[in-house]
Amino acid sequence: MRFKAVSHRIIQSAMSIPWFARLSGSVLIGSYESRGARHHAEWGRLHPFDQLYGVDTSGFVPGFLLGSTVRTGYAGAQPGIIRKALTVIPDPQQCHFLDLGCGKGRPLLIATEFGFPAITGVEISPGLARIARRNASIMADAYPDRTRIDIVTADATKYRLPEESLVVFLYNPFDRPLMERFLGNIEASLRRSRRTFYIIYYNPVFAGILDASSALERRYAAQIPYDPGELGYGPDATDAVVIWQNRGNPHPLPPGQPDAAVTIVVPDLRAELTA
Numbered sequence: 038m039r040f041k042a043v044s045h046r047i048i049q050s051a052m053s054i055p056w057f058a059r060l061s062g063s064v065l066i067g068s069y070e071s072r073g074a075r076h077h078a079e080w081g082r083l084h085p086f087d088q089l090y091g092v093d094t095s096g097f098v099p100g101f102l103l104g105s106t107v108r109t110g111y112a113g114a115q116p117g118i119i120r121k122a123l124t125v126i127p128d129p130q131q132c133h134f135l136d137l138g139c140g141k142g143r144p145l146l147i148a149t150e151f152g153f154p155a156i157t158g159v160e161i162s163p164g165l166a167r168i169a170r171r172n173a174s175i176m177a178d179a180y181p182d183r184t185r186i187d188i189v190t191a192d193a194t195k196y197r198l199p200e201e202s203l204v205v206f207l208y209n210p211f212d213r214p215l216m217e218r219f220l221g222n223i224e225a226s227l228r229r230s231r232r233t234f235y236i237i238y239y240n241p242v243f244a245g246i247l248d249a250s251s252a253l254e255r256r257y258a259a260q261i262p263y264d265p266g267e268l269g270y271g272p273d274a275t276d277a278v279v280i281w282q283n284r285g286n287p288h289p290l291p292p293g294q295p296d297a298a299v300t301i302v303v304p305d306l307r308a309e310l311t312a
């Protein structure tokens with residue numbers, strides 16, 4: 038037990054060394070795949086987003102290296118798909134953007150393009166949080182007029198949601214029990230304080246849990262293609278995104294087919310939408 042804790046600490050420290058983070062993903066793939074999980078070498082390639090901005094958001098890190106409660110690994114969401122999803126939000130200037138399970142912070146870096154007045158990432162792995170902070174500071178140096186990014190190292194299921202208008206971004210951070218616990222946090226937070234609230238769920242493998250909540254309603258769902266220049270930098274050619282709002286939120290329905298059925302392609306790991 039003690040050995041496990043010490044080795045976790047050593048790995049977390051080494052994770053902030055960019056070449057280690059990338060290498061650990063590649064070297065441990067065999068072990069990860071032998072657990073029946075899905076990995077594709079495309080995640081290991083240096084993404085054009087990183088080449089353009091000089092940041093480090095590429096790579097794949099298996100969940101078991103990130104923390105004892107982490108069931109899914111790290112991989113960055115596709116920038117083109119994040120941008121399309123953020124375009125659906127009608128009032129970014131009035132919302133705090135929060136990525137729960139922010140990993141190396143790619144969605145946070147993209148959120149700086151949209152005028153959110155506050156941008157926060159919460160990440161359980163101290164090693165990935167350190168990389169996210171470094172990326173945030175590279176972006177702040179390049180774009181000093183944009184909103185600063187805050188990174189909090191914490192378990193997102195225990196994080197108290199800020200009581201202001203929020204856009205919460207999720208890309209597969211939780212397993213089913215954690216997602217259920219997280220929904221409980223959302224419902225309690227909405228009871229405490231009514232405000233504009235959106236959840237953007239990228240690869241919504243537990244969409245059913247949010248669909249079943251009386252506090253939320255689905256407003257948007259789309260299977261979004263990768264930008265052509267990003268093909269080959271992730272394992273697929275399209276990814277699913279579903280957006281919920283709190284009930285009673287008066288904003289007009291954005292385009293998309295909100296009622297599209299979510300099909301689970303790989304249990305807990307891959308969801309796709311069918312019209």
Ligand SMILES: C[S@@+](CC[C@H](N)C(=O)[O-])C[C@H]1O[C@@H](n2cnc3c(N)ncnc32)[C@H](O)[C@@H]1O
Pocket residue numbers: 103106107108109110111112113114136137138139140141142143144159160161162165191192193194207208209210211215
């Ligand atoms: C698939 S990655 C997504 C990273 C980032 N959101 C993105 O889209 O590029 C999921 C991340 O969630 C993190 N995570 C898993 N469980 C968590 C928890 N309970 N609290 C905070 N972060 C968690 C993992 O360490 C991993 O970095």
